[in-house]
Amino acid sequence: MKNKLILSLFLILVSLNIFSQQKAEILSTDVMIVGGGASGTMAGIQAARMGVSVLIVEETPWLGGMLTSAGVSAADGNYRLRSGLWYEFMEKLFTHYGDADSVKTGWVSNVLFEPHVGEAILSNMTKAETNLSVFRNTRLIDIQKIDEGWEAVINQGIEKIVVNARIVIDATEMGDVAKRAGIPYDIGMDARSDTGEDIAPEKANDIIQDLTYVAILKDYGDTVDVTIPRPYNYDPSPFYCTCAGKCDEDSLGTKLWDCDFMMEYGKLPNGYYMINWPIYGNDYYVNALEMSTHERDSVFQKAKDFTLNYIYYLQHELGYKNLGIANDVFPTDDGLPLIPYHRESRRIKGLVRYTVNDMARPFEQNNALYRTGIAVGDYPVDHHRQRYPDAHLLPELHFYPVPSYNLPLGVMIPKGTKDMVVAEKSISVSNIVNGTTRLQPVCLLIGQASGVLAALSVQLETTPEKVSVRSVQNQLLKHEAYLMPYSDIKPEHAVFNALQRIGATGILRGEGKNIGWENHTHIYPDSIVTRKALQEGLSDWLPVNNLNFNTEEVSFSELLKLIDVLDKTYNPQYQNLSLKVWYKKSTAILKKHNLQVPTKKECVSRATFALLLDELLNPFELRQVDHTGKFMDDLCESRF
Incomplete structure (x- = not known):
């Protein structure tokens, strides 16, 4: 009797399990994106705009990470x-707040906004895409x-729900899908x-950057005291040096800002303050990457408690009693x-790994990764x-100088x-490089690029x-979107796309610069083409020793001769045109773009040269590159 009862229960459970499996919803999509953060949201928008079906799965009720x-x-x-969707998002912020100056409310950034406004903009951008579905409050199992x-x-x-997807994009905050999929990582x-x-340490370690449980405070008015209750186990000592007044700068070896100025760091529109202060503020060290969900929740609560301690310190010790936790920003x-x-x-092990050497000196590396930007x-x-217990033993990496990069x-x-x-932040870069590629605009653009790649994979x-x-x-x-990180030419310029393509071939090279806190790469569109620039840029195209020009500044006729040689060397449909015909074709191109036509003896600007080279020969397409930036043709010897 007992055995029959056990068998009956077993059969009932089996039938219930089959029934539940039959009831499970099954969906199919071209692209599934796990994580609706900065990268994930833009990946979804971009892929949907290219005509493939997309599903974003996000654990929280908000998009934007x-x-x-x-x-x-x-x-x-x-x-x-x-660039691209980053600029589209930025323009929508300008429109919401009135103009570009209206979001310059704090000194840490030129673009500050209320989190709920940013989320609303991203939500509206996703709703506009008919090929895109978003599942919020949804977890990958x-x-x-x-x-x-x-x-x-x-x-x-x-x-x-069971989802069958042709391509999956891991856009999670910590690379959790990559781990589930068995992808090796660092x-x-x-x-x-x-x-x-x-500048890397001699030996590897598992130390990651501090995380921060940010707070958004709101100004409730000078007559109101919104000091929070004293947190349990309150300890003010980690915050004593958060601003000038209590600590000696010389002893610390760091600049301490005036407290009021420090609070303006993350001032947002409409009387809000982002509390994300790196100098003895609310950064918190924990490496939660390999922890379980339960373990993560526990340590993140400790990070949140640390921020509550900091808020109380700001209110109670520094006198900002009118600044309290905003009650109208987050749905928490x-x-x-x-x-x-x-x-x-x-950080995954990808087809290539991008290091600070590639970033700082892109034209000096064995792999020309800049060509694949x-x-x-x-x-x-x-x-x-700073919050790592033995931070003083780690290499100094703060603001290592690099140019703008791709x-x-x-x-x-x-x-x-x-x-x-x-x-997102799980791409194949070195730990040092992550210190800049982790930032919001870059992650938005990584997302856009990942959406392009996923959509093309489906379509092809x-x-x-x-x-x-x-x-x-x-x-x-x-x-x-930008391929090359040129800061001295804007997308509306007639030659912008041509310079992007020619820059990605290496024929014209930009110059990296550090200007104060800003990093640039200048392509100098209005400067004259020089012999030196051509010898550098054409070193992988032609025997540069044979590049003979009359003077350092190259004339229009000499550039047309060079274009003819490149055409003869790399174009299977070599045109064998006379210099007169090349000049006629060039004149038509320049007039089409409302640009000045030089005489044959005049020198030519880099922008003009890039435009003519791009439209006459299209070297960007003539020589395909692999993921290392190496040209894939097998021409061993130029006929120059």
């Missing part, structure tokens, strides 16, 4: 690099590789011998952000490590794993690593 849900609503960098793509299981409340600081970076019971601000993630940035290498396509493509793209019926570099770059240019 660090920009919104984490409260870091002060965009760092890229103010002059107004499992993911498995199948023949054509991936099968994922997600939970939306108590409902289980955590912490790389060894100098591994990356070749002189305590008024604090939905998630902490993660500065560092797992898909996203740009200009913020310094900024590492937050990220190579291969950093988003995991080595050895098909049908997946990785975005291939895997991401097989999509040509130039195909991705052409789509990005079509959608008004």
Whole structure:
């Protein structure tokens, strides 16, 4: 009798399980994006605009990640690099607040905004895309590789949904999908011998950057005291040196700002203050990358408690009693952000790894990764490590000088794993490089590029690593994104796209500059083309010793002769045109763009040369490149 009862129960459970499986909803999509943060949201918008079906799965009720849900609503960098979806988002902020000057409310950034405003803008951008669906409050439970793509299981409340996706993008804050998919990755600081970076530590370690549980405070008026209750185990000592007055700058070896000036750091529009202060403020050290969800929740609560201690310190010790936790920004019971601000993630092992050497000296490396650029940035290498217990033993990485830079396509493509793209902070860069690529505008642009790559993979019926570099770059240019990080020419310039393409061939090279806190790369569009510039840029195209010009400044006729030689060398449909015909064709191109036509003896600007080279020969397409930036043609010897 007992055995029959057990058997009956077993059969009932089996039938219930079969029934539940039959009831589970099954969805299919071309692209599934896990994580609706900065990268994930832009990836979804971009891929949907290219005509493929897209699903974004986001754990929280908000889109935007660090920009919104984490409260870091002060965009760092890229103010002059107004690329693609980053610029579209920025323009919508300008429209909302009135103009560009209206978002210059604090001194940490030129673009500051209220988190809920940013989230509303991103939500509206996603709603405008008919090919895009967004599942909020939804968690990834499992993911498995199948023949054509991936099968994922997600939970939306108590409902289980199975999603079949052709391409998956990991846009999570900590690279959790990459781990589930078995993609190899690095955590912490790389060894100098591994990356070749002189400023890296001698030995690798698992130390990551501090995270921050940001707070948004609101000015409730001078007559109101909104000091929070004294936190349990309140300890003011970590904050004594947060601003001038209690600590000696010389002894600390760091600048201490006046307290009022420090509070203006993250001042947002409409009387709000972002509390994300790096100098003895609310940064908090914990490495939660390999922790379980429960363990993460526990340590993130400690980070939140640390921020509450800091808020109480600001109110009680420094007198900012009128600044209290905003009650009208986040949809949370305590008024604090939905998630902490993660500065560092797992970093996948991709087709290429981008190091600070590639960033600082792009034209001196064995691999010409700059030729494969898909996203740009200009913020310094900024590492937050002060809260690590032995921070004084770590290398000094603060604001290591780099020019503005571009990220190579291969950093988003995991080595050895098909049908997946990785975005946000989990791309294949060194730990040092992460100190700048982690910032909001760069992650937005990484997201846009990952959306392009995923959409092309679907449309071409291939895997991401097989999509040509130039195909991705052409789509990005079509959608008004930068390939090269030039800060001295704007997208509305008639020659902008031509300079982007010619720059990505290496024929014309920019010059990196550090100007105060700002990092630039100048292409000098109005400067004259010189013999030296051509010898440098054409070193991988022609025997430069044979580049004979009459003077250092190259004439128009000499450039036309050079174009003819390049055409003869690399164009299968060599035209064998006379100099007179080349001049006629060039004149038509310049007039079409309302540009001045030089005489044959006149010198020519770099912008004019780039435009003519681009439209007459299109060297960007003539020589395809692989993910390392190497030209893929097999021409061993020029006929120059």
